[in-house]
Amino acid sequence: MNYRLEDLRYLMARLRDPQHGCPWDLEQDFASIVPHTLEEAYEVADAIAEADYPQLADELGDLLFQVIYYAQLAEEAGHFDWARIVDGITRKLVRRHPHVFPDGNLHTPAGSTAPLAADQVKARWEQIKAEERAAKTATPEQLSLLDDVPRALPALTRAQKLQKRAAQSGFDWPDSKGALDKLQEEVAEVQAAVVSGDQAAVVTEIGDLLFSVVNLARHLKVDAETSLRGGNEKFERRFRYIEQQLQASDKPLAECRLVELDALWEQAKRQGL
Template sequence: MSDRYTLDDLLYLMQRLRDPQHGCPWDLEQDFASIVPHTLEEAYEVADAIAMQDYPQLSGELGDLLFQVVYYAQLGREAGHFDWEQVVDGITRKLVRRHPHVFPDGNLHTPAGTLAIEADQVKQRWEEIKAEERAEKAAQPQQLSLLDDVPAALPALSRAQKLQKRAASAGFDWSEAAPVVAKLSEEMDEIREAIAEGDQQAVAEEVGDFLFCAVNLARHLKVDAETALRDGNAKFERRFRYIEDQLAQAGESIEQAGLARLDQLWDEAKRAGL
């Protein structure tokens, strides 16, 4: 069996793909923006493999995601913005800085076990350091918003949770879940009012408020909203497929079955633990 390829080999492969004379025509056409959809797709495929606990598949998906980072690094090198070494150096320095409880003197090679710290202190210090970093980035700190670096391209549920968490770091938050439950009920009432008024734009706005509040409740209950909805999607899919299978076995058409029959099969799927 031949020796395994290394990260250096992957970096070399990327250079070959982007070689102006002998590279891959498709790869040569790509730029930062055109690669973004592929990066998002690969990240979701990583999440799917984890959700299915398919670890052999996860290994391959992580490779695909790593290749995306290598791709951006190559594009950055060609444009003179940055290179792979700067990417690695930057993340390493940032993580050393954000973990003073592990690297108390700011040195990556600090001997382990030289400083103990509680988990709550770690979280608090992490937020403090990130706030310091955001302030350092701002040319005019007085105009800096806490929300400035929350990526707009995040999935909506994840972004809502991150926006809320960032606001909470400044004290803009309820201290417990009960008021959030009450707010969720209030948002539902506002949806009903908008429906009664026949104002579709208001309906859409109120539904958005309801979803944002639902994410807030999930956060207070220490539930990741994006993961919870992914799990909910998977549950719906399992139960709907059960309905399709049962109807197919009975020689019935799902279009002709009727809602009562579909509800009956849905309840069967629930009782079956699907």
């Protein structure tokens, strides 16, 4: 017999039972669980990157448990319950897919509307999200296109989302050339800050440079976070190759000159690592 979602919710309630639950789980609150949630989300991404689908099933289970955990905490505090979560996301997705559910009814017969192209769906999605943000704002003066871009996102991902939002109002380079020119300008400003010896300026200019890199990536239809993850993995593969070659020749890494290490790096590149 396979366990069901309700069994997982029951398990969570047992863990949080004030008298007979798990001491560690009873100590947790919303804030203390957040780091675990972020870690589980990254582990899902890693399993997908490795195309390890058995592992992905396990990681998705871990991520689902995070949602169950928050729901249990919220229900105990009287904020909301599991039914509210499920109802809210279902209503939101029905509302944001009028090309699938034209009358706002989940059970609208399939094929009731004409199909839309992916770019049309995307444009409509953004329009509906903007309407939702406006509805949540008390006065028009408080409304910003940048509302609800989470501050807790990884910096590269948040930069991309901020730029995308701003671009909706026309605040954007017309093509990748403008973004590339801006990147080169930011490189020059980093160099000037380094020469000046002003460490605070260096920090600021490095931030601007990274933001410009993300902007160029966005114009070239590249997800900056995914691209950097790939760069990290490439560096790791090549550095491990260097370590392995040095271990085979019984030569400590710390005793090697940079020119030797660079030669091994080039070997790794030639081998497609």
